[in-house]
Amino acid sequence: MKFLPVATLTALLALTALPVAAQFQKPEDAVKYRKSAFQVMSAHFGRIGAMVNGKAPFDAGAAASNAEVVAFMSKLPYAGFVEGTSGTEKGSPKANVWTERAKFDEAAKKMQDEVAKLAVVAKSGNPEQLKTAFGAAAGACKSCHDDFRNP
Ligand code: ASC
Numbered sequence: 001m002k003f004l005p006v007a008t009l010t011a012l013l014a015l016t017a018l019p020v021a022a023q024f025q026k027p028e029d030a031v032k033y034r035k036s037a038f039q040v041m042s043a044h045f046g047r048i049g050a051m052v053n054g055k056a057p058f059d060a061g062a063a064a065s066n067a068e069v070v071a072f073m074s075k076l077p078y079a080g081f082v083e084g085t086s087g088t089e090k091g092s093p094k095a096n097v098w099t100e101r102a103k104f105d106e107a108a109k110k111m112q113d114e115v116a117k118l119a120v121v122a123k124s125g126n127p128e129q130l131k132t133a134f135g136a137a138a139g140a141c142k143s144c145h146d147d148f149r150n151p
Contacts, residue, residue: 027085034080041073045115045137048122052131060125067115067122070137074112078105090150097148107144114140 024030044066050056051063081104086095097104114137121133 023079024082027082030080030082031085032080034077037073037077037080041070041077044069044073045141048118048130048134049138052127052134058127058130060122060127063130064119064122064125067119071112071115071119074115078108088150092150094148094150104144104148107140107147111137111140111144 024033047056047066048063048070051058081093081097083098086093086097114133118130118133118137121129
């Protein structure tokens with residue numbers, strides 16, 4: 001990332017500032033995008049989960065790099081929550097994502113804050129602190145799922 005020319009970075013930043021609807025050709029593209037972002041986030045979060053739950057050996061370096069990916073990825077999925085893409089099938093967003101948007105945005109921010117803290121804690125290399133921060137982040141994920149995701 002640090003080797004990208006300034007012009008490229010400026011162009012990328014301008015792109016992220018575009019109105020959400022302009023970022024996707026079709027609603028299905030937005031759905032695919034947000035699911036993909038969550039999938040990558042979940043894969044890396046799960047690797048930390050395996051460590052804190054004793055299913056994988058503790059590896060401070062891996063925890064830190066996985067947590068960094070999670071923290072970065074946590075910023076991406078929300079651009080994909082475009083109007084008209086709620087559903088009823090398992091795992092799809094309920095309509096209240098849009099009717100209670102402020103509450104949804106707050107839940108998203110809570111998760112982003114917790115995974116940012118997880119990334120900081122992971123750098124310290126302390127497995128107990130990692131476990132605590134992982135629990136807080138998982139709780140933020142779950143709370144939003146409980147309120148806004150079809151079971
Ligand atoms: C994960 C994952 C989530 C959260 C959530 C926590 O590993 O993929 O969505 O944790 O299950 O309750």
